Amino acid sequence: MLTLNFTQWARSGRWVSFVMLLLLQVALWLGIDNSWAKPLLLAHLGLFLMWQPLWNREVKLSWISSVSIIAICLTALLWLNWWVLAFWVSGLFALVGGRVFAFYPRWQRISHLWVMTYLLAVLLLYITPELFKLQGFDTTARVLLDIGLPVLLIVLAFIPVEREHIDSEQAVDFVYVVLLFMLIALLILGSLAFMTLAHVGYFEAVLRSVFVLAIALFVLGVLWNPHMGFSGLRTGFSRYVLSIGTPLEEWLKQISLTAQQEHDPAPFLHRAMQHLSKMPWLAGIAWQADEGHGTLGVAGEYRVQLDDDDLTLTLFTQQAISPAVLMHMRLLVHVLGHFYQAKRREQQLREMTRQQTIHEAGARITHDLKNMLQSLFALTSVAQHDPAKAQPILQNQLPVLTQRIELLLAKLKAPSEAAEEIQIPLITWWVSIKQRHQHRDVEWQFEGAGTPLNS
Incomplete structure (x- = not known):
């Protein structure tokens, strides 16, 4: 449900990203040599940890992870320069872009696309000119930074708020994150190459780089989809990206063979659980069904409970469960539940x-x-x-x-x-x-x- 109510806006995660970008804006406005820049960026990093889509907010980080995050943040602040800011803003741009493909509601997409627009403007109009010491660009960049970029933040604050789906709050497509980071890096380096080799201005170099990247993406899109007898790059690329791995393929073969050998649901379920417990990312497994219950392995630090009709599975892992692994688990449980329910129907038919x-x-x-x-x-x-x-x-x-x-x-x-x-x-x-x-x-x-x- 769409609303501009301040209470709902404050309760959502929108305010975290808004204040995080606002602190970045103020730090850039003051300049990295200002004494207030580092405290503002430190608060910016703290809000990023609250907003970040990489870890579940309810999961307690281990002391090793906490020390690593603090060490990285302090190192970045102590050696703060324009290269660090360029890398950081490019990473933020890629992370937000990775979330765009996980959201289906329209206003959530618009909100994330608007954040990407702001970060791209900051990177191209302020950080890059400062990074390469472009002459004659300081005045224009200062005007855009003082007027244009705050306007983008103000518009972001008034975009209607929608309730986020529980499965999409921590969803990030890491393939898109890597691709977007590479594209933004190519855009910046390509602009620098055009300026150096063709002796053109910065804006013209950026436009040339965008044009070249657009042509390359168009050609890749044409070659990606099969047409005119050509199988397309998607067929070969899907072998490596869409395949979850040999353990899954082997497990599917084993469960199919077990379904042919076992006619009763209880023995089939026990053998299927034995095969499932051999997955390399699983520490243990427990199941509860009308035909029986049992446990295999050990209870790991992290657990997830999945249901399929009357079959309830609890999967234990030693590592935090990411959205991709959770989707993998649901696929396995759905396949297992399908075979199990088929065995139950066969038993009922025999009876x-x-x-x-x-x-x-x-x-x-x-x-x-x-x-x-x-x-x-x-x-x-x-x-x-x-x-x-x-x-x-x-x-x-x-x-x-x-x-x-x-x-x-x-x-x-x-x-x-x-x-x-x-x-x-x-x-x-x-x-x-x-x-x-x-x-x-x-x-x-x-x-x-x-x-x-x-x-």
């Missing part, structure tokens, strides 16, 4: 098939029991009404009933084989059918390839 087989076998057994009871009912009816006639019928039918009971018991012992076809003699089946329906007024006769079966 449903087993239950269906049991129900079908039970239905057939129930039907056979019903037929046997009907046959026994017919025999008992005959025995009650005509005992003399029932004696030979019982002698003929009892063996048939015994055989049918044996078949029924065989089904009960092996219900999984109930779906198989059971072979019985034709005369046995014919007699059982006649006895089952003998109370009905039906004339029975069978005509087939052999001798007719008559009662």
Whole structure:
């Protein structure tokens, strides 16, 4: 939601970058030889540590990292010169540019692009002329510094504020950072080369350098994308930039092989975790799922918890988890969760098939029991009404009933084989059918390839 409310602006990270640039502006206005320049730049560095996108703000730095940062800052301030400022402003320009590609909301992009414009103006209009002692440029640079550059900062303060996404607050594309730093270095050195070799003024040299860089980027953009049968530079470059490394490729092969070998979710999950724990940047791993839980390795200083449906993974590392590594982790967990959920669905399908087989076998057994009871009912009816006639019928039918009971018991012992076809003699089946329906007024006769079966 866009707003110019001062409270929301103060609570956002915009004020840190604004004050940081304001202190840099005042230090440049006073000059590096002024006694207030170094304290202002020291405060500028402190605000940079609050704004910086390299470390998570909630992570506590180790004493080695803290001492290293303090030593670098003090060294830069003690040997402060225009080369140090040029390197520092170029690095800030590259860092801000690296964040531009991580933000999708429009006003956040505009804000970072405006900061890049200010830093580029400071570098080209003030630091570079002082760095190379350009003659006749001091007056123009002073006017632009005193009037034009503060106007850029004032406009930055009034750009609407948007809430930053939690995943993009610490997002930096280091490839773009390196490319932008190299481009700004080429722009400055190219301008110096044109001034020295072509004997032209500074502004004309800058325009020539920009023109040459624009042509080079245009040609690179044309060669980058595939067209007219040319595969493009992107295909070859992606092998080195987009590939996360051999351990990932090997893990994908192992998890695919494990998915083919293991049919149950629990053994598959345990073997997959064993393969995942062998990643070089992982110190340990813990997982919790409906099919079980476990731990491998050791609990590192840093941890991240990732979920995929009912699967919860906690990954431990010895180093701070950067955004790139976090994206890598999410990819691995997503792939693992996909295979795990597929195994669970396979298990549920097998269980449903087993239950269906049991129900079908039970239905057939129930039907056979019903037929046997009907046959026994017919025999008992005959025995009650005509005992003399029932004696030979019982002698003929009892063996048939015994055989049918044996078949029924065989089904009960092996219900999984109930779906198989059971072979019985034709005369046995014919007699059982006649006895089952003998109370009905039906004339029975069978005509087939052999001798007719008559009662």
